[in-house]
Amino acid sequence: MTEAGRPEFGPDQLDALLDDLLALLGPRGVSTLDRALDRASRDGSGMSPILSAQHPLGRPDAVCYPKSAEQVPAIVRAAVRHGVPITARGKGTGNYGQVVPRFGGLVMDMTSLGRVTAITDTTVTAQAGARMIALEQAAWDVGKQLWMYPSTVQSTLGGFLAGGSAGTGTIVHGRNHMGFVESLDVVFAHEDAEIVHLEGAAAQPMVHTYGVAGIIVAATVRIEPLQDWQCLYASFDSHYAAFPAAFRAAGIEPKPRLISADCATIVDALPSDPALVRGRANVRGIIDAAALDETVAVLEAAGGRIEAVRSGLAQTARLSTLSYNHPTWWLQKAVPDTYFHMECQGDALVTRLREVEEVYEGGMLHLEVGHETMFGMINGVYHDPGQVFAGVPALEALGVRVHSPHQSYVDLDADRVKAIAGSTDPKGLLNPGRWQQ
Ligand SMILES: Cc1cc2nc3c(=O)[nH]c(=O)nc-3n(C[C@H](O)[C@H](O)[C@H](O)COP(=O)(O)OP(=O)(O)OC[C@H]3O[C@@H](n4cnc5c(N)ncnc54)[C@H](O)[C@@H]3O)c2cc1C
Structure with a gap:
């Protein structure tokens, strides 16, 4: 550091x-x-x-x-x-x-600033400390849904916008800097600081940049009409059958809100649930009711066995908490002091799965359907930082893009954000130490 x-x-x-x-x-x-x-x-x-x-x-x-x-x-x-x-x-x-x-x-x-303050046909406005699940609940109450929320459903709106990137809804809407934010109320680090309202493109440099260019006080983010979501769980003999099935199911319209898949070792580490059958690989997704039959057919044709179909806000939130970083988190809890992970992206995660797994000792992929591409966390047995980073060129050679979760430097449009922070935080007081030298 x-x-x-x-x-x-x-x-x-x-x-x-x-x-x-x-x-x-x-x-x-x-x-x-x-x-x-x-x-x-x-x-x-x-x-x-x-x-x-x-x-x-x-x-x-x-x-x-x-x-x-x-x-x-x-x-x-x-x-x-x-x-x-x-x-x-x-x-x-x-x-x-x-x-x-x-x-x-x-x-x-910021957690005491938790009020949801307004909801329209297309947006919800809340203070920065509002929980993402509270926003989703507020949207459901009026027949709407958030464009996206992270698997850490209790995390805050300000934290997700400033520190997070993707989640349930990303398959359709991409990452949180891709139009999710309509406007932000922010405070810059000036001696005469006041709340400043930023609209559209002007708000984007505050997203996923760790609060270095401004503190978010409130945000207006996009919602859309609520779909009839069904939480589908299927088990498979092997993840070599499950992952290609998830890949195919991702293409079915209307698009799923979330599809995650894991090998049996990771499934065994997840919280106990009859729909997560021990010793078997798993594909689970939040599927539009209109796409349910076709999705079931695709999974069954690949050897999948349907374990459960559930509905309601609590069930969709629960399925979301088994996505993104969470399977790695559960794996690390079940087998402490053993695994590291790298964030990976690209269809090669499925099409070249065995080679991807071989990059790291004990390689196990948690698969997520991303926005127009596959996404996931490759988990491997940890020895030292050199071994972790030595795997990056090997993954890239397979067509996998890699993001390291082992550093906290601003890495989204860093040069532009640094230039903006030069005027919004001239003394360098907002969350300092986040620029890679
Ligand atoms: C098990 C696990 C699963 C996760 N899953 C996901 C996932 O699905 N998707 C995802 O994107 N991330 C995920 N994350 C990362 C993280 O949980 C999310 O990004 C979360 O939304 C962060 O919100 P928070 O309230 O906890 O923010 P914090 O951790 O409190 O803050 C995150 C960053 O934002 C800054 N910040 C916080 N509030 C403000 C504010 N009001 N104004 C300016 N800056 C602010 C902080 O300084 C910090 O840099 C996961 C993490 C874990 C451990």
Whole structure:
């Protein structure tokens, strides 16, 4: 980890900031207690043995808890005045270490700003700390659905937009920087900071860039008419039959909201459920009722056995929590201190599956149908960072694009975002340490 970007601040600046925050938020609105600092230092980076070896990735000096949107710019003004770094925090499930304050300073816990404030035919507006599942519920209540939400359904809207990228709904709508966001209310790190409203393209540099260019206070994201979703579970003798079946099912119209597939070893690590048959590979998906018969036929033709068909919000959310990083998370829980993973993309994940698996010792792919391509997590037995990165050229040679979940540098349009942050955060105080040197 580099020291580049470390802001110059010390105990005097912190004390002065704490005085201001106490006046602004009262004694319950700010904490320097160990348990608050410990909590604000935790995230999902334990999934990476490379990041785990670097723990602690950081620790704040103080945590504050704004209770109203208006308090956010006031907090930012105070931190900027005293030159203390600020890192916004949602549910803290980010798995790259991007929510851990690299150089300490102030963590702003956004989870009390949890109101869903408006819903129209095409959008829902909520404060940054609103849970993704609460937004989906609000949409269902009026016959709508979110374009997308992550498998961490309890994570926050601000955290998903700033720190996440994809999830249930991505098959149709792509990643969260591809039109999901209609507008954002943000606060820049200026001494006269106020809430600024950004529409459309102007809001995009705030998405998946870890809060380095602005703190999201509220967001308006897209919804669409609710479809009749059926949660379909099928088991297979082998994932070599299951993965091509998932690939074929992905092409059926209306498109699925989610399709995930795993080999038996990963299925055995998932939470107990009669639909997840131990010792058998699995394909599961959130399927439009109009596509159910055709999807069942495709899976059965490939040797699949239908284990369950379920419906309702709770069931779709449950199936979502078995997707994306979650199967790796369960695998690591079942077999501790053994596996690492790499995020992979490309149809070669299915068409060259055996070769992909052979890149790493114990290679096991969790397959996800992505947006116009296959996506997944390749899990392998961990030895050292060199072995992990040595596999990248081998995967690329197979036609697989790789993203490393073992670092927290901004890697979406980084040059442009850095230029924008130069004016929205001239002192480099927003979640510093996120630029690759
Ligand atoms: C098991 C597991 C499964 C996961 N599955 C998915 C998945 O399906 N899809 C996916 O995209 N990700 C996934 N993730 C990553 C992560 O859970 C999600 O991206 C999640 O939506 C992050 O939300 P959060 O509230 O936990 O954010 P946090 O972890 O609190 O923050 C994430 C980043 O956003 C910044 N941030 C938070 N709030 C704000 C704000 N208001 N303004 C500006 N910046 C802010 C933080 O500083 C940090 O850099 C997974 C992680 C784990 C451990």
